[in-house]
Amino acid sequence: MYRKLTVISLVTLLALSFSGAGIAGPREEQLDKYASATKATNPAFSGFSAARGKTLHTQTFAGGKADTPACTSCHGNDTRGAGRNPAGKAIEPMALSASPARYTDPAKVEKWFKRNCNEVLGRECTPLEKGDWLSFMASQ
Amino acid sequence: MKTPTRPLAIGLLVVAFFALVLGRAQAGGSHYFPPVADPVVKEECGSCHLAFAPSMLPASSWQRMMDKLKNHFGDDASLDPAVAAKITEYLVNNAADTGGRRHSDKLLRGVSASNAPLRITELPKWVKEHRKVPDWEWKHKDVRTKANCAACHSDAERGYYED
Numbered sequence: 118m119y120r121k122l123t124v125i126s127l128v129t130l131l132a133l134s135f136s137g138a139g140i141a142g143p144r145e146e147q148l149d150k151y152a153s154a155t156k157a158t159n160p161a162f163s164g165f166s167a168a169r170g171k172t173l174h175t176q177t178f179a180g181g182k183a184d185t186p187a188c189t190s191c192h193g194n195d196t197r198g199a200g201r202n203p204a205g206k207a208i209e210p211m212a213l214s215a216s217p218a219r220y221t222d223p224a225k226v227e228k229w230f231k232r233n234c235n236e237v238l239g240r241e242c243t244p245l246e247k248g249d250w251l252s253f254m255a256s257q
Numbered sequence: 258m259k260t261p262t263r264p265l266a267i268g269l270l271v272v273a274f275f276a277l278v279l280g281r282a283q284a285g286g287s288h289y290f291p292p293v294a295d296p297v298v299k300e301e302c303g304s305c306h307l308a309f310a311p312s313m314l315p316a317s318s319w320q321r322m323m324d325k326l327k328n329h330f331g332d333d334a335s336l337d338p339a340v341a342a343k344i345t346e347y348l349v350n351n352a353a354d355t356g357g358r359r360h361s362d363k364l365l366r367g368v369s370a371s372n373a374p375l376r377i378t379e380l381p382k383w384v385k386e387h388r389k390v391p392d393w394e395w396k397h398k399d400v401r402t403k404a405n406c407a408a409c410h411s412d413a414e415r416g417y418y419e420d
Contacts (some may be wrong), residue, residue: 204306206407
């Protein structure tokens with residue numbers, strides 16, 4: 118009798134802990150938001166691409182500020198290494214593997230996308246670009 | 258009972274000496290500017306540059322600074338209005354001519370609050386203190402800008418600028 122109870126409670130506990138792993142965190146929720154926003158304008162959208170995110174991160178733009186033509190101007194070429202901003206302050210690595218606490222505050226992520234896209238691209242980034250870029254950093 | 262005059266006198270002298278030294282250290286010898294204590298101000302002002310001590314500029318300067326965050330020395334540093342208002346309140350309350358007065362008397366010499374200067378590095382006292390720093394040092398890759406206090410003042414984050 119007691120044994121049966123123990124087995125049942127153990128199984129329940131296991132099931133609970135596995136379902137817990139499936140709960141989406143703020144990072145996934147934000148990606149979902151970018152995905153639905155992209156789908157709204159482009160029904161053919163089939164998912165974000167870390168490869169496109171990498172291109173966005175490393176390419177040079179002409180529309181923004183002359184001293185920051187690319188994301189890498191400040192963040193550096195190594196996503197797992199620290200960057201440095203024009204004011205001389207160090208920037209923690211952008212790769213999720215190197216900075217696991219990143220991208221958990223959606224308001225902060227949006228704030229920096231807004232500022233940095235304006236500085237580098239001379240315009241705001243699209244939800245597709247944001248999703249691609251986040252996917253690239255999550256893969257790093 | 259005989260009073261041990263000599264040890265007492267020496268003891269008193271030692272206490273007086275340390276009281277003097279500590280007193281000076283607390284006053285910071287005019288090189289101490291209390292760092293930002295508010296976590297929101299620290300995060301928002303301190304993510305791109307050192308969160309400059311509010312006692313380094315008069316309240317009118319901070320007001321002017323916060324009114325034009327859209328063009329913050331050439332960068333767009335605009336914030337959510339509610340957050341910006343909270344930061345402004347903190348800076349104004351602890352400014353060089355308000356709550357932070359006792360730390361800033363010398364830095365504010367020759368500064369007119371009605372001019373609301375925006376650059377700490379243009380205050381006469383700042384210029385005088387840094388007159389011997391050669392040009393190449395400002396251009397060094399680890400310095401880059403006069404706003405990078407911590408490049409040379411290793412304890413700037415904690416408010417000390419005597420080195």
